[in-house]
Amino acid sequence: MDIWEANSISNAYTPHPCTVTGQTRCSGTQCAEYCDQPGCDWNPYRMGDKNLYGPGKTVDTTKKMTVVTQFITADNTATGKLVEMRRLYVQDGKVIQNTKSTIAGLTQFDSITDSFCAAQKSVFEDTNVYAQKGGMATMDKSFQAGVVLVMSIWDDHAAHMLWLDSNYPLDRDPSKPGVARGSCPTSSGNPKDVETQSPDASVTFSNIRFGDIGSTFGAxxxxxxxxxxxxxxxxxxxxxxxxxxxxxxxxxxxxxxxxxxxxxxxxxxxxxxxxxx
Incomplete structure (x- = not known):
């Protein structure tokens, strides 16, 4: 579960269901057999709102922010069946809701559900590996087994992070739905450039909390x-x-x-x- 993949330009949260249930080793393309590598992502820019997140935007990435991810169950209890993942932000004392998609065929969605993932994969002409690996039900089983929060800062030697903040895949028309994921040029993100130009890049996480919905933040x-x-x-x-x-x-x-x-x-x-x- 990628609960927060982000830089100052773009962000996404993405469930990646896996068919294996225990610690499993894989190498290279074999890993794709076990897990949904693309996942079902919600990237505000990719979903059509180019003004929600970034420097000077509604969620201003030049300032400290609180990121909230809500895991909603069918009966709204802590032990119910997982059916939805929602995102909101708190900044400068204001709660900022995730906005609905502006992409045709997806305008009814503002969160991750199995229905959203099926519709998104169809509109974006992507294979729905998420559903093939069990979707939200598989994620639910994973959470029931227990998960560990891991944080890192990284650069991407395979795709130069273009899947997060630029046009991707490179062989697709950028005007097609789902291709544009951020405002970075397609020439950006080369690890050699990133490490040379930003050797002191950093991120600070603080006040990490988990608990009942609404209990982990205030505005x-x-x-x-x-x-x-x-x-x-x-x-x-x-x-x-x-x-x-x-x-x-x-x-x-x-x-x-x-x-x-x-x-x-x-x-x-x-x-x-x-x-x-």
Whole structure:
């Protein structure tokens, strides 16, 4: 499970289901027999939102951020069947939701599910190895067995990281859905250049937490200048908009819509964040 593959230009989170259930050694192309090497990725840029993540963008990579990954089960319990993986960010005291895809045929999706993966592979004309290896059910079994968090900083001798932040594969038309993954040129990412030009490249991870959904982060939003609204006698006001399942519906300083789409209700996770469940 690649919970966070990123640089300052692009990011992705990607489940890679495997058919082996224990520690297994492989070499070269043999490894592709065991695991879904491409995985089912969610890269905001690749999914059509070129302004969500990067320097000076909605999630500004020149600043510290909190990355949240939520593993949703069918019955919304910690022991239920895994059916969905969601991503959100917290920066400058603001919760930033993952945006829906703008790619035709994928606009209903904003998270990773088996349905999303099947649709994405079809639209992007990729083989759905993810489904062949068991998809979300296989990932669920892996998590039940127990996983270890491993962190690294690396460069890519095989594909120069173009699969993350440029056009890839190189033999495909960049205008086709799924080919553009970031704004880096296709000539970038050569390890010789990376190691020469950025010998002191680094990343800092801190305050790593895991727990029930909504319990691992908080956001305090500056309410700004108070405003008053006059309401004529005999009338009432109601929040506008409906919030989809798992969307934010409340919290300290939150000013967005608070009405959940049926049949969901707004549940308080903590004083800063309420979510439609």
């Amino acid at each position: 305090i939003i500056d309410p700004g200048t108070p405003t008053t609204t006059s309401v004529p006698p005999g009338t009432t006001t109601a929040p506008s908009g409906t919030v989809p399942q798992f969307g934010q519906c409340g919290g300290q300083g939150y000013t967005g819509p608070t009405v959940c789409a049926a049949p969901y209700t707004c549940k308080v996770n903590n004083q800063w964040y309420s979510q439609c469940l």
